[in-house]
Amino acid sequence: MKKYVLLSSLFLLQCSKMGLECAGTLEEEQKTAYCTEKSPDERSMLAMKQGNFSLAQTLLENLIHSEPTSYFRYPRLAAVYAIQAGFILLDADITKISGTGFSTLTHLFPSPKGESRSAFQKKMAKMNAAKTLLLQMPEVERTSGKTSYGASAQFQLTVYLTAFAAMTLNQFFSADGQVDPTLLQTLSAEDAVNILGSLVQAAQASGKISPTLTPKIQEVLDEIDQANGESSQQKIQDFIQSHAS
Amino acid sequence: MLIRGGGVRLSFFYIGLGLLPLLAWGKTNQPFYEDPFDLASGGASLTWATQEGILISNPALLPYGGTLFRWAGEKTTVSAGKDSIAIAQKMANGTNVTKDTPSTQALLDTLFDSPVHVGLSQALSLITNNGGFAAVTTQEPDVRAWKYGDPETGAGTPTVQIHGESYTGGIGSLAAHIEGLPLSLGVSAKYVLVKDFRSSLELVDPQAVQQFSDTFSSMVRPSGFGRGMGLDAGSLLFLQGSAVDFRLASTVTNIGGVALQGSTTPASLPQYMSAGAGITFHNELDALHLAVDVRDLTNVYHDPTFKRIYAGAKLLLRRYIGLGVGLYQGHISYGGEIDLWIFRLAANSYTREYGNAPGVDPRPIYSISLSIGITL
Numbered sequence: 001m002k003k004y005v006l007l008s009s010l011f012l013l014q015c016s017k018m019g020l021e022c023a024g025t026l027e028e029e030q031k032t033a034y035c036t037e038k039s040p041d042e043r044s045m046l047a048m049k050q051g052n053f054s055l056a057q058t059l060l061e062n063l064i065h066s067e068p069t070s071y072f073r074y075p076r077l078a079a080v081y082a083i084q085a086g087f088i089l090l091d092a093d094i095t096k097i098s099g100t101g102f103s104t105l106t107h108l109f110p111s112p113k114g115e116s117r118s119a120f121q122k123k124m125a126k127m128n129a130a131k132t133l134l135l136q137m138p139e140v141e142r143t144s145g146k147t148s149y150g151a152s153a154q155f156q157l158t159v160y161l162t163a164f165a166a167m168t169l170n171q172f173f174s175a176d177g178q179v180d181p182t183l184l185q186t187l188s189a190e191d192a193v194n195i196l197g198s199l200v201q202a203a204q205a206s207g208k209i210s211p212t213l214t215p216k217i218q219e220v221l222d223e224i225d226q227a228n229g230e231s232s233q234q235k236i237q238d239f240i241q242s243h244a245s
Numbered sequence: 246m247l248i249r250g251g252g253v254r255l256s257f258f259y260i261g262l263g264l265l266p267l268l269a270w271g272k273t274n275q276p277f278y279e280d281p282f283d284l285a286s287g288g289a290s291l292t293w294a295t296q297e298g299i300l301i302s303n304p305a306l307l308p309y310g311g312t313l314f315r316w317a318g319e320k321t322t323v324s325a326g327k328d329s330i331a332i333a334q335k336m337a338n339g340t341n342v343t344k345d346t347p348s349t350q351a352l353l354d355t356l357f358d359s360p361v362h363v364g365l366s367q368a369l370s371l372i373t374n375n376g377g378f379a380a381v382t383t384q385e386p387d388v389r390a391w392k393y394g395d396p397e398t399g400a401g402t403p404t405v406q407i408h409g410e411s412y413t414g415g416i417g418s419l420a421a422h423i424e425g426l427p428l429s430l431g432v433s434a435k436y437v438l439v440k441d442f443r444s445s446l447e448l449v450d451p452q453a454v455q456q457f458s459d460t461f462s463s464m465v466r467p468s469g470f471g472r473g474m475g476l477d478a479g480s481l482l483f484l485q486g487s488a489v490d491f492r493l494a495s496t497v498t499n500i501g502g503v504a505l506q507g508s509t510t511p512a513s514l515p516q517y518m519s520a521g522a523g524i525t526f527h528n529e530l531d532a533l534h535l536a537v538d539v540r541d542l543t544n545v546y547h548d549p550t551f552k553r554i555y556a557g558a559k560l561l562l563r564r565y566i567g568l569g570v571g572l573y574q575g576h577i578s579y580g581g582e583i584d585l586w587i588f589r590l591a592a593n594s595y596t597r598e599y600g601n602a603p604g605v606d607p608r609p610i611y612s613i614s615l616s617i618g619i620t621l
Contacts, residue, residue: 038602045396046605072399079394079401090357090392090403149399152447156401 041073048080056080071141074133075153078160081130085123086110087163089156101219102243105166112171124167131160131198154205161202162217165195172240179244184237192232196224273546274517274553276301277412277437278368278381281322281614285580285593287557287571289536291521292481292492295582296320296616297370297379300418303479303496303521304431307420310374317371318618320589324385326362327609356405360389362597362608375420382413387599387608395445403448408599411440411470427484433477437503438470441511471505475514492523492536517541534559549601551575569593575603582614589616 038046040059047056060077064070079089087110099107110127112120134157140146142153168191172184203217227242229235275288280298283290290302296316299306307315364385371378387408395404420431479496496519503514523536538555541548557571557578565584572578573595580593591614600606 038605041396042600042602042605045600048393049391075399075401076394076396077401083393088393147399148445149401152394152398152400152402152404155447 044076048076053080053083057084071137071147072149074137074141075149075156078130078133078153078156081126081133082156082160082163085126085130085163085167087127087160089159092159101216101223102239104213104216105162105220106170106173106243109163109166109170111167111173117171120167120171124164124171127160127164127167131157131164134160158202158205158213161198161205162213165198165202168195168198169236169240173244179240184240187233187237187240189231189233192236195236196221196232272410272412273548274519274541277414277439278366278379278383280320281580281591281593281612282559282567282569282582284573284595284612285557285571285578285582285591286536286559286569287578288555288573288595289521289523289538289557289571290555291479291494291496291519291538292523292536293525293534293559296372297368297377297381299372300370300377300379300416300433301381301477303481303494304377304418304420304433304477305429305479305481305494305496307372307377307418307431308374308422308429309481309483310372312620313374314620315372315374315377316618316620318369318589318616320366320368320370320614320616320618322364322366322591322612322614324362324364324366324610324612326360326387327611328359329361329363330611356388356390357392357403360387360608362387362610364610364612376418378415378417380415382411384411389599389606395447398445398447400445400447405446405448407442407444407446409440409442409444411438413438413470427482429481429483431479431481433479434474435477436472436474437514438472439505439511439514440470471507471511473503473505473514475503476500488527490525490527492521492525494521494523494538495519515545517545518543530563532559532561534561551603552598567591574598576607576609584620587617587619589618590614591616 040063044056044059044063047053047059057077057080060073060080064073064077067073082089092108110120110123115123134142134153137153140150142150142157144151144154147153172179172187174180199217199221203214203221224232224235224239227235227238229238276290276298278297278301279288279290280295282295283298283302290298292303292306294302294306297320362385364383366381366383366385368379368381370380388405389408390403390405391400392403394401395406397406398404414435414437416433416435418431418433420429422429477496477498478500479494482491482493484491497516498519499514499516502516505511505513517540519538519540520542521536521538523534525532525534527533535558536556540553540555544553552574555571555573557569557573560568562568567582567584569581570577570579575598576596578593578595580591580595582589582591592612594609594611597608597610598604598606599608
């Protein structure tokens with residue numbers, strides 16, 4: 001009996017060594033006793049699953065850099081950027097899209113809750129990276145029905161464009177909904193372009209894929225258009241001021 | 246559009262829940278039916294298989310069974326993923342599976358962390374040492390969700406994936422020992438009904454939900470099953486000693502390919518070859534069998550190496566207790582069986598790997614099996 005157990009143990013030990021080696025820093029890899037080397041794609045998948053988004057970002061950026069026309073990775077890297085910007089799609093509650101267009105933008109997307117302006121602007125930069133990355137895809141690659149990731153990319157682009165516009169607006173509001181007049185005066189022409197440009201692009205990109213969000217985007221655009229002011233910059237300042245609590 | 250607690254997510258839930266029993270997982274080089282004890286032993290079954298598993302793994306094993314009538318009976322196997330069991334236990338106890346959401350929604354939420362995997366297999370078989378027949382059916386659905394994006398489709402939005410494969414069929418085998426040589430040859434003819442699909446549903450896209458529903462309806466209709474006949478053949482070189490036996494096996498599965506009729510995927514089951522080696526240490530009552538199988542030698546299915554090598558040990562004590570341990574798809578498997586003449590009880594634990602490397606997308610699975618039949 002002892003001989004059999006010993007033989008079985010040696011046999012399995014030998015089998016377990018057949019080209020199997022653990023490497024990497026992910027928890028999952030360390031926990032798996034029998035593992036082969038994972039590809040960067042697999043590691044990025046595990047990193048996202050475990051919430052290690054900085055590693056997922058690095059892995060996906062490197063993969064996209066080496067294979068820029070493999071567009072199937074773009075939507076996932078964009079999702080990583082958006083998460084780093086504080087926006088998790090799964091937690092966005094469509095049932096909250098019941099108020100005005102303005103309240104949709106301010107409640108659905110990240111705002112500087114107790115954060116410093118510079119910290120929030122870093123998040124805005126991440127959201128900007130998310131939408132910019134998706135815009136780098138050829139249009140056919142980010143169109144619903146054209147690729148396995150087309151619907152996702154189209155939807156993400158709509159949401160991230162709207163999110164970027166919303167975050168650009170939200171930076172002028174404090175946590176209690178007040179507007180800092182001094183801060184509002186810093187709203188630049190570039191900010192105005194970012195807000196309007198992103199909203200117009202979002203409205204165009206949305207199509208049928210986000211029927212609930214599109215009317216809200218259009219509502220905000222109409223409201224800005226009807227606001228007082230000569231320039232887009234002034235109209236947006238007036239729009240923000242009119243919604244200050 | 247994504248609705249947390251709203252229509253889209255719940256509509257998926259109802260679609261999925263209603264059809265779960267009809268779904269099954271995907272297989273490539275694994276036999277379309279595997280005995281639980283063989284699975285416990287790492288799935289290495291080319292040189293030593295159990296009951297109806299012989300007909301499917303390697304019919305050339307039949308002549309080395311000892312008795313003329315080896316087995317006649319029925320076997321039912323129920324399996325469930327480790328995470329599925331945990332979810333079921335929590336729901337049965339009336340506990341929400343997450344802290345802040347009610348049970349139905351919570352189950353769906355839990356999918357993002359824990360895949361749901363359940364299964365049912367049944368086999369009716371008559372096995373002699375020169376031939377046998379078995380009718381088998383195995384169905385195992387696997388549902389998993391990606392919270393931040395699906396690496397298979399490339400989607401960057403929350404996605405639910407359903408892997409489905411169902412096999413139902415009859416298999417008849419004949420085998421003979423070649424006179425004067427330590428060699429046996431066997432052949433199996435089979436008729437199979439196959440349903441194999443992998444579907445991905447983006448939870449943010451209401452149109453996709455509708456399309457998924459339509460596609461799903463077509464997939465579960467009987468006409469959606471692929472139907473085909475095929476042949477398998479196997480050989481076994483058996484060098485018997487007083488205390489140690491050596492076995493070398495080779496098989497050709499789906500000879501010439503099995504064309505499947507019906508508008509389903511796959512359109513055919515390709516031919517592939519496998520080989521196995523085993524060594525058995527034994528006395529009159531006990532035996533230890535160590536085995537390694539290399540399946541799909543030419544890698545027709547383009548599987549990674551760890552999904553083509555199966556290894557394990559079977560320890561048989563006093564002819565009615567079996568213990569098995571092995572390496573199945575890069576993970577440890579183990580289990581045992583008790584043979585109580587009319588009843589045979591088996592249980593195992595193994596891990597099915599859905600990723601391309603062990604640990605990428607594993608499904609730890611527990612199964613229990615009850616056989617009722619006679620051995621003469």
